[in-house]
Amino acid sequence: MPPGSLALLAQGAAVSLLLAAVAIVGGTLLAVLLAALAFSRFAVVRAAYRVYVYVVRGTPLLVLALLVFYAMPALDLRTGPYIAGTLVLIVYTGALLAEVFRGGVLAIPRPQWESARSLGLPPLAMFRKIVAPLVTRYTLPPYVNVCVMTVKASSVLSIISVWELTLAAREIIERTFAVFTILGLAAAFYFVMCFGIDRLGRLFERHLALKGFAGERA
Amino acid sequence: MIVVRGLQKSFGTARVLRGIDLDIADGEVVALIGRSGCGKTTLLRCINFLEEYETGEIRLDGEDLWYRATPDGVRRRVSEVEARRMRQQMGIVFQQYNLFPHMTVLDNVLLGPRFAQRVSTAEAEALGRRLLARVGLEAKMSAYPAQLSGGQQQRVAIARALAMRPKVLLLDEITSALDPELVGEVEDVIRSLLSDRIMMVLVTHALGFAREVAHRIAYLAEGAIVELGSPADILDRPKDPGLKEFLRRVR
Numbered sequence: 001m002p003p004g005s006l007a008l009l010a011q012g013a014a015v016s017l018l019l020a021a022v023a024i025v026g027g028t029l030l031a032v033l034l035a036a037l038a039f040s041r042f043a044v045v046r047a048a049y050r051v052y053v054y055v056v057r058g059t060p061l062l063v064l065a066l067l068v069f070y071a072m073p074a075l076d077l078r079t080g081p082y083i084a085g086t087l088v089l090i091v092y093t094g095a096l097l098a099e100v101f102r103g104g105v106l107a108i109p110r111p112q113w114e115s116a117r118s119l120g121l122p123p124l125a126m127f128r129k130i131v132a133p134l135v136t137r138y139t140l141p142p143y144v145n146v147c148v149m150t151v152k153a154s155s156v157l158s159i160i161s162v163w164e165l166t167l168a169a170r171e172i173i174e175r176t177f178a179v180f181t182i183l184g185l186a187a188a189f190y191f192v193m194c195f196g197i198d199r200l201g202r203l204f205e206r207h208l209a210l211k212g213f214a215g216e217r218a
Numbered sequence: 219m220i221v222v223r224g225l226q227k228s229f230g231t232a233r234v235l236r237g238i239d240l241d242i243a244d245g246e247v248v249a250l251i252g253r254s255g256c257g258k259t260t261l262l263r264c265i266n267f268l269e270e271y272e273t274g275e276i277r278l279d280g281e282d283l284w285y286r287a288t289p290d291g292v293r294r295r296v297s298e299v300e301a302r303r304m305r306q307q308m309g310i311v312f313q314q315y316n317l318f319p320h321m322t323v324l325d326n327v328l329l330g331p332r333f334a335q336r337v338s339t340a341e342a343e344a345l346g347r348r349l350l351a352r353v354g355l356e357a358k359m360s361a362y363p364a365q366l367s368g369g370q371q372q373r374v375a376i377a378r379a380l381a382m383r384p385k386v387l388l389l390d391e392i393t394s395a396l397d398p399e400l401v402g403e404v405e406d407v408i409r410s411l412l413s414d415r416i417m418m419v420l421v422t423h424a425l426g427f428a429r430e431v432a433h434r435i436a437y438l439a440e441g442a443i444v445e446l447g448s449p450a451d452i453l454d455r456p457k458d459p460g461l462k463e464f465l466r467r468v469r
Contacts, residue, residue, distance in 0.1 A: 111316040114268050118310045119382065120302035125333035133320045210319045212364025 002176040012168030027093030034098035056095035069160040085157035104135035144201030225274030236441040245415035249428035252438035309379025315371040317363035349377040369400030386417040
């Protein structure tokens with residue numbers, strides 16, 4: 001193995017993880033807002049939600065990244081590739097997670113809504129005490145799915161010169177031609193990160209499992 | 219006191235309620251009976267505004283519920299804020315208990331007082347404990363709904379409804395989903411409430427229980443109250459042929 005390459009890859013992995021973490025946090029917040037729009041009483045708002053999801057989800061991340069990267073200077077927004085790349089990831093993750101959350105809200109049984117309504121719970125309490133806890137439990141597996149995908153999707157940002165794991169690997173390969181060793185190592189780093197997220201998800205699942213249901217042990 | 223006047227409700231082209239008039243006095247227990255699809259559950263749900271209705275009025279202690287007429291005569295539903303305040307004067311218990319599965323028994327009972335009525339945590343907890351003791355489930359306070367039997371869950375649901383200190387309790391076939399041996403414990407709780415003189419409207423198929431607890435029984439058919447009277451009048455001296463037929467089938 002070329003000397004020093006492991007340290008470089010580790011640094012790249014740290015950047016990838018950071019990008020993914022920011023995208024997941026930002027994307028989750030964005031998705032909560034978006035999912036709320038999906039249930040708006042105004043048809044225009046619901047339509048706007050659908051347009052957002054269709055457009056973002058229906059465009060390759062690579063194309064989105066290039067678009068934002070080239071469009072931003074044209075719009076006279078002087079941001080570097082890191083800001084642009086992070087924004088793209090947030091926008092993308094947000095669209096996917098919004099659909100995950102929307103599905104979770106749809107999964108809340110009607111009687112639960114009626115119970116909450118008949119108590120006269122105000123909207124914020126309804127969200128905090130009923131909707132959020134139930135949707136969190138319903139959507140944890142697909143949520144983790146999107147998180148894992150986000151880690152891997154961050155590799156696309158290497159195209160717009162965001163220095164992260166994939167770009168680090170490509171640089172080392174150009175210098176040393178140790179293609180399979182370095183790509184193998186990079187893949188291993190991605191795997192470890194994704195595996196970690198999956199374990200974390202499992203931990204939450206077990207912690208949040210509804211007591212007294214079969215899912216407690218699933 | 220509850221006053222229902224000219225209540226009409228349709229689901230699409232199907233008219234489920236065709237002009238219901240019903241008065242419920244303070245402390246009175248009224249049972250709604252009739253074959254399934256007669257509109258008795260819909261009537262109960264309209265009273266709690268879980269269903270909208272096209273015409274008619276529902277008043278609680280003189281206050282018009284759910285709809286207001288604007289000065290130019292247009293009928294509009296009250297604001298969400300007002301609807302919430304009105305709902306807090308009623309407690310409803312459903313056939314399938316509908317407890318919140320992610321909360322302990324105590325939290326289920328506390329939720330309304332704590333977050334809808336803004337009672338302090340300490341006060342709400344004291345109230346919750348007292349009500350759970352009353353339905354005989356103080357020991358299950360920290361259990362989760364799915365760890366309880368159906369009868370126990372239904373008793374929690376009654377405690378949850380009572381926690382709002384409602385003027386009226388709406389009971390929607392609350393023993394229909396229970397195993398026969400669990401029916402008694404839920405009925406006992408309702409019996410114990412009679413001394414509180416809280417208004418109750420119960421939709422039920424348990425005619426023996428209705429005879430025992432109700433002051434009056436209303437027999438509904440095809441969305442209308444066909445016969446209304448004392449339990450003895452309705453169950454022992456029915457006049458309407460449909461009611462006679464219904465009683466023959468149920469017994």
